[in-house]
Amino acid sequence: MAEAAETDQGPLTTIVNDWSSDVTTFKAVPWGKAMMWIFLLSDTFIFTSFLVSYMAVRMTQTDAWPEPSEVFSLEAFGVPVPLLLIAIMTFILITSSGTMAMAVNMGYRKRKVAVFWLMFATALLGASFVGMQAFEWTKLIGDEGVRAWQNPMGAAQFGSFFFMITGFHGLHVSAGVVYLLIVAFRVLRGKYDNTSFEIVEITGLYWHFVDLVWVFIFAFFYLW
Amino acid sequence: MAEVGQQHPIKVYFLVWALLFVFSIASYLVDFFAFEGHLRWFLIVVFMLLKAGFIVAVFMHMKWERPTLITAILVPPLVLIVLMYLLAYEADYAWASRIVYFGDVVEPIPEPPPSHAAVPH
Amino acid sequence: MATAEIPYQETVPLHHPKTWIGKYVFSQDHKVIAVQYGITAMAVGLVALFLSDLMRIQIAFPEFMDWFVEDYYYQSITMHGMIMVIYLLTAFLLGAFGNFTVPLMCGARDMVFPFVNMLSYWVYLLSVIILLLAYIPGLGGPTGAGWTLYPPQTITEGTPGADWGITTMLASLAVFIVAFTMGGLNYITTILQARTRGMSLMRLPLTVWGIFVATFLGLLAFPALFVSAIMMILDLKIGTSFFMPAIVSLGQTLAYDGGQPLLFQHLFWFFGHPEVYIVALPAFGVVSDLISVHARKNIFGYRLMVWALVFIGILSFIVWAHHMFVAGMHPYFGFFFATTTLIIAVPTAIKVYNWILTLWKANIKLTVPMLYALSFVLTFIMGGITGLFLGNVIIDIPLSDTYFVVAHFHMVMGVSPILAIFGGIYHWYPKLTGRMLNDTLGKWHFWITFLGTYIIYFPMHYLGFIGVPRRYYENFDSSFYPASAQLLNEVITYTALVVGVAQLLYVINLVHSYFYGKPAGDNPWGANSLEWCTPETPPGHGNWGDRLPTVHRWAYDYNVPGSEKDFIPQTVPQGQTS
């Protein structure tokens, strides 16, 4: 499989050649990265199963489904703004994805101090996302009386799915924060100086996936 | 953009970063201006897919991977579309049976709690 | 096809464990992990076997065991089913065979992430322990909801173990899925990224192909079970209503409202049908290899065999609701799912044809592993054709939830994979231990098991024709059963007891031969695939010494015209014959 001939091939030829070659199928993909991709594929099925269940139950429901933009509105300067907190959370997560992408880029250039600070910033943004989520939960439970098993505004499943899906996503974010911090400090200590910085990219894949899931939750839960 | 990206990745990152903000604001505006019905759903899905696509393609470097990896990761989730479609189809059926046989009525969207009554809609 | 790509494994040093515990307990060696998986799976399997014999006694001789009340019966069917499907078959075929064969057959030193692989086993052990916790007295026993765990009955008071029993079951499943994911990611990555020189996917033995496709199915199907387990635990413990509509359970109106029980069934079978193939595909692979090696002939139509595996794997995700034809789902789904299900029959039939055509003009050595493989083909044909009954929506209507279904799935995913497992153990035991298993014991065990299970399950289909419903604690007081059906039932029970006890022969054989078996040598069967080319037997840590082997041909060069021996191992260059 000569790399030079690459550009002349159509994608289909590349696919066929790669699958029929020896040693590796995903050329130039380290083990860890391949494994993370496959794991994310599996995780995609988990989140999709959650979201599809949410769809099925909501569509079967005859009780009223609350209007999310009203439930999740927040007062700013005395005016209630719909989905204000969610908007901020979304922007935070996107920003963290940006810093993470930069960290991966710096990793390729082996600038480990930059990598450390960018990953650290990503982790901080992630932690603040979880914090805001906690705030949102508190508000929903305390001010609106929504519980996982009841909802004064209508169908109980509104709360059930909200807490379950955002909770599961929040767990992913929290785990990601821990993961980021561990890798960041290892990078700083020079653990990967003599090998490659692929671990940064792998961590990045996970983090972007968490962001990706939020894109879908945002669309289906808060806007639909 | 793809060619530029491979030579100046950092610039592409900033560009995508900005685009993600734009799409988020756009989907937020869909809600703010209270589009309803199919137009609303269409816009939400379009912006969602655009955001997801950019994250996967650029931030997750899918754009620069070989087609082998791209197809291996992106093709299997297609079966989930079958699951989604069929469950949606069936949900309507079960919903109808609740309306017809249990006399359930479609409840109006409830009043929001008093503190949020003045949401523009 | 040999390329200049150097296998990454050859460039990284391997750290050998220093202590006994590091070597045999918390071992990261795929072969030790395989044995750990195998022993644990067989141990729980024996528990499930014991439960099945209790159930058989109850069905045929209701007066015999007064203490065996309804609750025990329903708990036994549940535990028997779940243990056999998940904790024995899935764990054994992927955990034990997968771990043992994948690195050896791909020419890898070990799994790509040995530490994660080790964790996989210990987490699996944890899931088994959690599962068995339900038997602690005072917790109300395990759940009696049937292995399909359909809500609402799973978590309502009318079902035994509706509190702790179901909790431990769901928790155990969730933990098992974590364990499987850790192992499965390893198998897939090893197969895709850590093969040796010259080992293209199309030169892999079918065993690895079966395990590869099955693992992939597992990674994509178990999420649905994971999600439904979480949702059901929430329904039970904090009172959400995902699967629970408003119901009146034993006179009490429960607080649940608006949930959809069918959603659980869809999620469960979205996992459950691929699960059938997670069990079947590795068995297909193992049997293909056994038949080819012992018939001294290349497997017929290798490429079609591979594509059939892949095609079955893909299709298995869009046939799930054929388990739900009478579940009350949307009526039109019947058309779609009957069609997709019967389409799956085509690649499956092709596999059967190819096994049989491999025998044609072969030179068949009737060794004990070959006997298991041949009987697998026969039981699988039986299970497959009864599947055509149940997959065809309208025939499923009278037959579903009868003993026909019980007979069908025991034939196709109980007996068949178990026979493949027995054959596989017999085949690889010499490589694993350096000693042969005892042939006499093996033959006795084989004939009792094969003929016994056939006598159990073949007539059982006819009970289904009469209309005997499954999962009935007491059966034979209905007016439309002929009295002779009870006699048939008793015959089945006697046979089941004999077969149950006969499994001890295999255990004895495994233990006895470990110490006193005939020394095997490196390649007792004259097989081609890479695991028989290791420099030592049993293979040491790292499998291959300093340099990984180089592969020059596929694994099925038996009786190639012009060669002096009747087999040419994969490491022999093209043009040479030995």
Place this chain on the structure above:
Amino acid sequence: MRKILDHHVAILLGLVVIGSVIFNVWSPWQFTEIASNWEFIDFTVKVTWWITGVAFVLLGLFMAWAIWRYKYHESGESHYEPEHPVLESWLTIITSIGVVIMLAPGLIAWDDYVQVPSDAMEVEVYGEQWTWKFRFPGEDGILGATTVKKNVDRTFDGTTYEPNITSLNPFGMRDDDPHGDDDILIASNVLHLPLDRNIKVVLRSKDVLHDFWVPEIRAKMDMVPGMITYFWFRPTRTGEFEILCAELCGRGHHIMRGTMYIDTQEDFETWLDAQVTWAEMKAGQKPEEPIVAKGRQIADQNGCFACHSLDGTSVVGPTWKGLWGREITLSDGATVIADEEYIVESIVEPNVKLVEGFGSVMTPYAFEDDEMEALVRFLQETAE
């Protein structure tokens, strides 16, 4: 003899195949005699049976023959031929044709199965752990709507509701649906249906999954709580048939049986006329003293009626009808008068003095004094 021993594997495998065929031919265990219009199901089974049966015999015997013919010889050589595309294509095509032949009648029959004829008479089958009830739509031909809960009220502090399925309203009829008034309620597990009429069976469950199944009818369908399912059939012969539950529904699954009689039209109408409508049932319910009503409510809320009936039938526990003041025989042979003392004792320590013929399955209940008094009063009223 030598040869037989040499080839015992081939012979035994062949015998398994032939034995299966012989078993099938001689087996007295076949489908029960059909009693509905679904002969087409039996026909489809036959088609599948023949195609798969021939395939099984051919494949099995070919395998046995190959094992005999190509048994290992030291000097033997197998034929090296990795692929045979022509043969493989033919096998694929033949299999596909077989599959189509089996599938086509199946789909046609299914199309018939899911489309209920417009003249079908509706009957509701109502499943509960572990017995059956039935409901006919009455004169207006429409089944009244039902509900499990009424007056559902959601507030910040929680959701409250009143049970709608109680001993006074065992079918959970909705108050606000006038279609329900003329519905004919059959509160026992005996169903009568007329011969030669298309019948749409509407399936409803109040607790868990059940499955209404009469083997001679062939048709079955699960009943799913929270929604309605259905199937239809036309009875083609009169007689008595057993109703089974075909979906695991808890520890009493195997006792969930019933009886279905297929009658001539006149017999059926005679029987139906003797049954009560919902309006009649409501009218027959006398207003109760507050304390008795309270006792009934307590019994309802604690699920007593799941095991103790009010109409004289024995379910899991003894019926309460005529219980009060009667002399009853205990499981140890002693007798006792069912007075207040015995009743209270049996509620608090239910398994000490068991009535003869019943198992020790009841869990102890503790009530406040006034609740216990109300319950006892209710039992006393019920007996009369």
